[in-house]
Amino acid sequence: MIAAGNASRMWGGPGVQVLKDMCDNYADQITEYDTYTADICFAEILLSNNLDYDAMQSVVRRVDIGRNPEFPLAAAMARHLEYHQRGNVYDFASAKAAQMAYIRTLRNPSSLDLWLHKQFSRTFSRGDERAKDAHDDATFSMVDAAYATLERDPYNPTAISLLQSYAGYQGDGHTIVPQAEYQRDLLARQLMIQPYDTDAWTQMAGYFPRPGAAPDADDMALPDPFLENAIVMDYHSAHSVMHxxxxxxxxxxxxxxxxxxxxxSNEVAQDAHAAAQCRIIRLHRLAEYICDNGGDDEHGTCGYITEPTQRLSSLLSAASVNPACDTQSNAAIMSLAFAYHDIDLNQYILDDPRPAE
Incomplete structure (x- = not known):
């Protein structure tokens, strides 16, 4: 079902005819349903993936899948299609019943399919307030299902990605993943299974230092291991070093x-400056070397290295005469490259990832 989206010509696929041929050839092998036919197979794939408006109209008219309780997702999507075809004039109560029937299906752990949750929610993200109600219902049902998935499969990538993509979503008096500690929990879970994700390491660094923490030298160093892992995983690109x-x-x-x-105090500020200077000159030397030697610069980073800001120039000058920064200032450039940090991510994973109401 998911791969069917690749048939869309929008993504360079051959078009929906290949899907129809597949249904014609294999639908009779589906024994899960009593009334499964090639047309129902084709309708379900088109509706679930929102593929080819004209083909959807044609097949929906043939099979009237919008009233078939065996296929609640396709039924709900067909009602939504009908809603737009008739200029928003139709039996909304009937359509709402189809939507809610599918939502009940989603809430059944035995039929949990997070991808279908997302497809359904996306379908009802447009329309008037009545359609928005259905979207909210579907979204929060989908989120409940994602949390239930994490309870039995703590590192499920689909559940993690889904909760991250809906973080901050508000509706029906609720907010999804509203607090930083819960978002950090999701990132930690993601990095446990995807340690090569540069962006995730960079985002994780954003949760340090803690809000309200004193900006002393130790606290300022908290994000550094995460940013260094991002640099390592990005093969020391100019962009990751400059970030x-x-x-x-x-x-x-x-x-x-x-x-x-x-x-x-002045003392705290001076200590923070002194600690920052050595790291700044190390990062600047690395970025300068990478840019001078044809390193990846797809983000236009190297311009910032050749024309440093006044603050950066001032800090580099101070670092160059700071004895504590002698290694960073004078060591062979290759010795300044970063190594991967084996960070215990379990410390950031909560016992219960579901935020309290």
């Missing part, structure tokens, strides 16, 4: 802003 450099510059800017309003 870590910009993050350190942002931290220094925060320290300076707090110092101006007496939010921190």
């Amino acid at each position: 870590a450099l910009e993050r350190k510059l942002f931290q220094v800017g925060t320290v300076d802003a707090l110092l101006e309003i007496d939010g921190i």
Whole structure:
């Protein structure tokens, strides 16, 4: 069912005729349903993947799948198609009944299919307030199913991805994954099974230091192992190195802003600056080397290296005369490359990933 979407000409596929041929050849081998036919097979695939509007109209008229209780997803989608065909004038109560029948199916753990949840929710993401009600119902049902999946399969990639993609979604008085600790939990689970995901390591770094934490030297170093893993997994690209450099510059800017309003002492600010200088010169030297030697620069990063900002220039000058930064300033460039950190991600995984109401 999922692979059927690749038949769309939009994605370079051969078109839906290949799907019809498949149903014609194999539908009679499906014994799960009493009334399964080639037309029903074709209708279900088209409706579930939102493929080829004209073909959907034709097959829905032939099989009237919108009233078939054996295929609740296709039935609900057919009602939605009918809703748009008739200019939003139709028996909404009947359509709502079809939608809710499918939602009840989704809530049955024995028929859990998170991909179908998402397809259904996406279908009802457009329309008037009545359609939005169906979308909210489907979305929160889908989220419930994803959390139930994590209870028995803590690293299920589909459930994790689904919850991440709907983080912050609001509807019916609820918010999905509203708190940072729960979003960090999902990222930790993702990295347990996808440690090569550069973006996930970068996002994980964004949860450190903790909100409200004092910006001292130790706290400023908390994101560094995550950013270094992102650099390693991105093969020391100019973009990943520069991102870590910009993050350190942002931290220094925060320290300076707090110092101006007496939010921190001069001593704390000086320690933070001194600690940042050595890392900044290391990252800058790496980025400069990568850019000078034809490294990947698809994001246009190298321009920032050749024309540094005033803050960066000032910090590089200070680092160059800081004895603590002698290694970072003068060591062979290859010795400045980062190594992967084996971080215990279990410490960020919550006993119950479901946020409290």
